[in-house]
Amino acid sequence: MSRPVYTLYFSPDSASFIVRLALRLTGAEFAERQIDRPAGELDSPAYRAMHPLGKIPAIETPDGPMFETAAILMYLAERHAGLAPAQGSAERAAFLKWYFYTVTNLHAPLMQVFYPERVAGAECAAAVVAHQAAKLQEHFAILDQMVARDAPDWLSAKPSIFSVYVGVLVRWLSGFPAGHPARITTADLPALGPILAQLETCPAAQDVAKAEGCAPTIFTAAY
Numbered sequence: 001m002s003r004p005v006y007t008l009y010f011s012p013d014s015a016s017f018i019v020r021l022a023l024r025l026t027g028a029e030f031a032e033r034q035i036d037r038p039a040g041e042l043d044s045p046a047y048r049a050m051h052p053l054g055k056i057p058a059i060e061t062p063d064g065p066m067f068e069t070a071a072i073l074m075y076l077a078e079r080h081a082g083l084a085p086a087q088g089s090a091e092r093a094a095f096l097k098w099y100f101y102t103v104t105n106l107h108a109p110l111m112q113v114f115y116p117e118r119v120a121g122a123e124c125a126a127a128v129v130a131h132q133a134a135k136l137q138e139h140f141a142i143l144d145q146m147v148a149r150d151a152p153d154w155l156s157a158k159p160s161i162f163s164v165y166v167g168v169l170v171r172w173l174s175g176f177p178a179g180h181p182a183r184i185t186t187a188d189l190p191a192l193g194p195i196l197a198q199l200e201t202c203p204a205a206q207d208v209a210k211a212e213g214c215a216p217t218i219f220t221a222a223y
């Protein structure tokens, strides 16, 4: 077997899931190392040297260690054609704006719903969840309306760094119980939902589901 090009530091069903999907789509050799969270590995000097905040994921690349999911995805798309519209292509502008929309308006509030006490202390947690859950509902509806209007190729024609990113965010939100204000499932997204349902059947998604030890319906019936 050839030497892996990348090493992904992962923890099951965390943001490393997104990078794992993108890595699998590149077709490149990659190694995986599960982070020993209970042993405090995120705070170890070796891990902090890769990721100064001690978060997941981190990845070793031929150009050095990288962190931040969205940056890693873009880096992979630059090195492996076909995962995002190429620079200079007609679709690049729309792709970039919705990609960064996802980073700031979907992923960031989602993290605040999962860790509300980190925003303004435990006493404000319920207010943070209520506020950010409403934002998430609004922002996902806006994305879904865009997909209904435009059905861009980088979403509907084949898997991309955008589709795996958004797919895993929906996966996590679908895990909230019925009635939770932040619950969002593929059934709530009439345009995006069918695209994610298609995406989860691709070989890359099926391989990653196996590797993560989760149901093959990673987006439509995640938990």
Ligand SMILES: N[C@@H](CCC(=O)N[C@@H](CS)C(=O)NCC(=O)O)C(=O)O
Pocket (backbone or CB within 6 Å): 013, 014, 015, 016, 054, 055, 056, 057, 067, 068, 069, 070, 111
């Ligand atoms: N903006 C970062 C967020 C990374 C992040 O918060 N990862 C979570 C897992 S999904 C984590 O490391 N949590 C452990 C902790 O915060 O202690 C990214 O996209 O990579």
